[in-house]
Amino acid sequence: MLFGMTAKIKMRPDGREFTAGPNDTILDAALSAGIALTYSCNNGSCGECRARLVSGQLGETRHHDYRFSASDQAVGYFLTCCSLASEDIEIEAHEAGGVEDIPLQSINAQISKLEVLSEDVMAVHLRTPRSKSLRFLAGQHVTLEIDGLMPRNKSIASCPCNATNLQFHIKRTEGDPFSEYCFSALKTGLNVKVSGPYGNFVFDDGSVKPVIFLAYDTGFAPAKSLIEHALAIEYEQPVHLYWILPHGTNPYMENYCRAWMDACDNFSFTVLQGVADEDAASCVDKSLLVGVQRLVADFPELGGHDVYLSSPEISAPSSRAILLEHGLPEKQLYIDVFQRF
C-alpha cells in the first residue's frame, strides 16, 4: 500500500476482506464493513479486541495500557482498536456469531442532537463516551431511561459502525408521556441511560436470498439500520423496502432511500399511503394490510425471499399470517414489534 491509500485486510479462515483507510483502526474499518469484531473499551485497556496477525506488517500502533505476554507477542497478537494497517494484511480475530455473543450493557449517554425529520417525527441522537460505546448488531433495540420517565424500548436507527453515536426515531403521539416529553422538553446535553441491546431482529449475513423489508411508520428505524448493514457487507441479492405511512403523512427520510437507490443497483423502495379510519388500531391494521397485499402481489414467489417485518405489536400477527399463507417459510420471516406510541 502507498502512503495515504487504503489497506486490504483479509480475515482468516473464511477469507472475507475489508479495507482500512490510512487513519482507521482495524476495528473501526471492520465495523464499517459490517464485520462484528469482538471489542469492549475501544481504547486499549481491556484486551477484548485482541487478534492475531497472520501475514503482513501492521502500521502505527496507538498507545494502549493492555499488556501482552512475550509469548502472545511472539505469535503476533495485537489490539484491533489501537492498530492501523499500512499494507495489506491477513488476521485472525474473534467475531460475534449472533446476538448471543453480544453482552448486555448499561451506558450513560448524552443527547448530542435533536433533529426534526418531519412535522411528527424527530431523530434523537445520543453520544456515548468513546471508551463505553454500545456494542450491538444492526436491527436490535435498547431501553432508554430519560429524566424520570417510564423506560421505553426503542430500536436503534443507526448502524453498529458508529457505536458512539446512536440514533432513534420518536413519533409525536398525543397521550404518550414519553413522546410528549421528547417533543416539548428534551434538550441537548441531557443524560440518557441506555441498556441493552436486545432482540433477534438481525440480518442473516449467511443468506443468499433476496430480501424484502416491510416497515410501518417509524418501524423504518430498525429497517434503516439493517439496510445500512446490508450495504456495508455489500449484500449482492436484491433488497426492497416497502414503507407504509399513516394516512396523510410523508416519508420522513425519503432522501436516504433515494441515496441508497442511487448508490446501489440492488436496492429499491416503495412508499405506500395507509388508509384513514377513525379507530387508531384498525387504521394501523388496514394500512399494514395495504402493504402486505401489495408485497404478495409483487412477489408471487415469496418462498425464495427473506422478509423483515417491523410493525406495531397489535398488527404483526395478521401480517405474519398473510405472508405465511403466501408461501413464506416461517424461518425466513423476521419480525420486530414496537409499541404504537
Ligand code: FES
Ligand atoms: S477493545 Fe478494549 S483493548 Fe481494544
